[in-house]
Each structure stands twice: as C-alpha cells, then as structure tokens.
Amino acid sequence: MEKRNYLFAALILMIAVIFTSCGTDEGVETQLTAEIASETKSPPTEATVPETTILVAAAASLEYCMKDELIPMFEELNPGIKVEGTYDSSGKLQTQIEEGADADVFVSAAMKQMEELDEAGLIEAGTIVELLENKIVLITPVDSTLTLNGFEDILNAEMIAIGDPESVPAGQYAKEALEYLDLWEEVSKKASLGSNVTEVLNWVGQGSADAGIVYATDAAVSEDVVVVASAPDESVSKIIYPAGIVSATTKEDAARLFIDFLQTEDASKVFARYGFTPIN
Secondary structure (H helix, E strand, O other), X not given: OHHHHHHHHHHHHHHHHHHHHHHHHHHHHHHHHHHHHHHHOOOOOOOOOOOEEEEEEEEHHXXXXXXXXXXXXXXXXXXXXXXXXXXXXXXXHHHHHHOOOOOOEEEOOOHHHHHHHHXXXXXOOOOOEEEEEEOEEEEEXXXXXXXXXXXXXXXXXOOEEEEOOOOOHHHHHXXXXXXXXXXXXXXXXXXXXXXXXXXXXXXXXXXOOOEEEEEHHHHHXXXXXXXXXXXXXXXXOOEEEEEEEEOOOOOHHHHHHHHHXXXXXXXXXXXXXXXXXXXX
C-alpha cells in the first residue's frame, strides 16, 4: 500500500513539473515572439510636415540680393519653408496688395507705400520694421562722353530716364531732389518715365537714355553704367526700406520668420555687399 501511495505521489509530482515547465516555456516563447515582432515591425514614420510657401512682394531694387543670396540662405535655415519673390515698383506692388493679390510679406522702397497700406488695415499691426537705407545717384552709360559733374548738370543730357514719380519711389525721390535744385520743370520735358527702377537702369545701360537717376544699389550691380554724382543729402528725404506682414496672410508664422531673418547679422552683411545700409 505504501509503495502504491509513493508511486502515486511521484506521478503527481512529475505531472506538476511537466505543467510548470510547459507554462514557463510558453511564457518564454510568448516573450520571444513579442521581441521578434517588435524587431521586425516597421518603425513608425514621422508625420510629413506640409511644405509652406510664402510670397514676398519686394521692390525691384531688391531683386538681385533676394534671389541670389537671401532667399537661398533663408530656405537652408528653414527647410520646411519655400520663398517665392515678385519684384516691381513699390507703387505697383501696393496696388496689387490693395486689389487682393496673394502676398505674405511686403518690402517697399519707401515708407509712403507701406504707411498707406497700414492705414488701410492691409498690414498686420505691429509688424512693420525699418530695414534698410539707400541713396539715389545720377548715372550715364559707361561709354558716355557727356560732362556731368553733379545733379546740377543733368540738363546737359538730351534724354533722361527717371522712374515714374506716381508709382516708383526712386522716381519720387528723384523728383524731390530735382525740385529742391529747381530743375524738375526742365528735366520733366526731357524725361522718359520708367515703370520701375530696373527699367530705368536698363535704358541707361543700353544707351537709350543719356542719363538717369536710380538707387546707388542698382548702379552697383550693373557693368553698363557709371555713377557720376549722388544727390545732395539736403535735397532728398532719407530713403528707408520698410518690411511688413500683409494682414491677409494665412502664413503669419513663416512670414514673421522671414522678416526676422532679414534683420540678422548674416542678412545685413549681404545687404551691405549690395550697397544698402542696414538699420539695426
């Protein structure tokens, strides 16, 4: 009897060991399966951030430095933001913004256009910054034989190219300087009015005009013209380039980043190379 009881107890113990072992193996197998699944499962991918594109409406005199250097620099620093630029006279850009053109940032060549947009509620409140200063200069074709030693000699030219004072800030400044010198009435009789400062620069560079008045920065990037004089400081208002965010934008954060970038030391160095004086 005792032997039978012993055998029965041993059998029970063996069965318990077997079940315990199976349970342990099952647990290990479950753990290994989970680890393998974890290793072979495709890693989660980051959500794709939609690429943002902002449109900058900038004065024609800013085209070269914006396209060639500043926009590429900004895009490299902000990979998720693309910048497209449209360049023309500040007056034309103002009109386009007033008519609902798609623009996020406006950079004008004069305070007048920016202030008028601001008064109309078309510039986001508190976003206008005075960015740059410029000067106007008298230019002739590089091979000109005219004797022009100063703005006072401009009447020696037969054809004079000037931006249209009604819409082109460079033309407004030119008119202001020439009125101060009491020359505007006579100059206007010889004037060919350009739709933006780049057009004026090209007319003089190609020899279509004997002389012209443009920004110092425009003359600096052309090999076809020579600067013969700068406008007397007392003859013209300080030429300020402001930047502001268009109130209709739906990309204010990106627009603000761009304006902040234009005020950085690196951007200021680029502006200075193109003849502008950064306002810091």
